[in-house]
Amino acid sequence: MKKIFKYVLVDIVQNKIVLIYTLLLLVISLSVFNLENNASKGLLSLLNIILIIVPLICIIFSTIYIYNSAEFIELLVSQPLKRRTIWLSIFSGLSGSLCLAFFLGAGIPILLYHADPTGIIMILMGLSLTVVFVSIAMMAAGLTRDKAKGIGVSILLWLYFSLIFDALLLFLLFQFQDYPLEKIMVFVSFFNPIDLSRIQILLKMDISALMGYTGAIFREFFGNTTGIALSFAGLCAWIFFPLLTSLKKFKSKDL
Numbered sequence: 001m002k003k004i005f006k007y008v009l010v011d012i013v014q015n016k017i018v019l020i021y022t023l024l025l026l027v028i029s030l031s032v033f034n035l036e037n038n039a040s041k042g043l044l045s046l047l048n049i050i051l052i053i054v055p056l057i058c059i060i061f062s063t064i065y066i067y068n069s070a071e072f073i074e075l076l077v078s079q080p081l082k083r084r085t086i087w088l089s090i091f092s093g094l095s096g097s098l099c100l101a102f103f104l105g106a107g108i109p110i111l112l113y114h115a116d117p118t119g120i121i122m123i124l125m126g127l128s129l130t131v132v133f134v135s136i137a138m139m140a141a142g143l144t145r146d147k148a149k150g151i152g153v154s155i156l157l158w159l160y161f162s163l164i165f166d167a168l169l170l171f172l173l174f175q176f177q178d179y180p181l182e183k184i185m186v187f188v189s190f191f192n193p194i195d196l197s198r199i200q201i202l203l204k205m206d207i208s209a210l211m212g213y214t215g216a217i218f219r220e221f222f223g224n225t226t227g228i229a230l231s232f233a234g235l236c237a238w239i240f241f242p243l244l245t246s247l248k249k250f251k252s253k254d255l
Contacts, residue, residue, distance in 0.1 A: 004076065008093025014063070018101050021057050025049070025105025033113040040205065043114050043122065043154065047105065047201055050126045051194055052104060053163050055133045061155040062094050062137035067147040077106050087250045091138055091243060095131045118204040125197035132193045133158070139242035142249040165192045169200045193238040196231050 012018055028049055033042040066073075069090070076086045106126060112120045140153040169188065189195045 004089035005092045005096070008090055009097050012097035017061060018097060021061075022101040022105040025054075025102065026109065029109035033109060040118075043110070043118065044205065046110070047122070047198075048173065050106065050122065050129070051198055054106075055127055055129050055162065055194060058098050058133040059137045059150065059154045059158050060133045061098070063141050063151050064134045064147075065094065066090070066138060066141035067150060083251050084247060087138075087247050091134065094138075095134045098130050098134060099127050102126050102184055107125070111216045117232060118201075121204045122201050125201055128232075128235045128239075129193060129197055132235060132242075135239045135246075139246040139249075142246040142253070161192055161194050165195070183236040190234045193235055196234050200228070200231055218241050 029046060032049075033039060034046045035042070073086065073090070078082065103123070107123045110123055113119075114122075136157055137154055140157060143152045143153060144150050169185070173185075189199060
């Protein structure tokens, strides 16, 4: 497992796309912090990059990498290796390399300009989203043999989590505005890893006051130790369930 993990890690770290991704994050992060007089404003500007761009790059790159590594995976399967070991090694290599890219590109500037609990939680959420969307990408790649369909499914999943999910919530809130749905929204937020990350970061930045009564509900639930633990548990569930689904599919897949 260590040899496969090391090979995948080195292969991805040397990939031009990952290097460009790292440099792009670094340039954007440094620019955002240097353009703003207040580091907190820079951190808020960086929030959208972490919540939108990071999941998009991770899910598309991981999906394409799985399809492009089809021959390598077939070679590994022909060896006396368990499929579980092969799949988990590839997942670990993908996650590790993309997490390293995120930390070098965005994590280090955040630590340089905003090394406080808010900055730390933003780095942790960025790393968590990286691993979550690598897991989702592997599930998408495992659903179909066709590369175009697999990439299409990945893009649709990203669109759903980043845009469509919130649009549906706003529509429901508008339609049922006469009913107290704030507490239900807390439960519904667990169905979207991007929302879980956004809530934690906004609460740490103390912007929840701008969210009115809903923000107070979120602070009451997520603002304590139990809420933080549950949100991280929710993110862990978003890592393990897609990964286990893809692993089950890979074990029974006829290569």
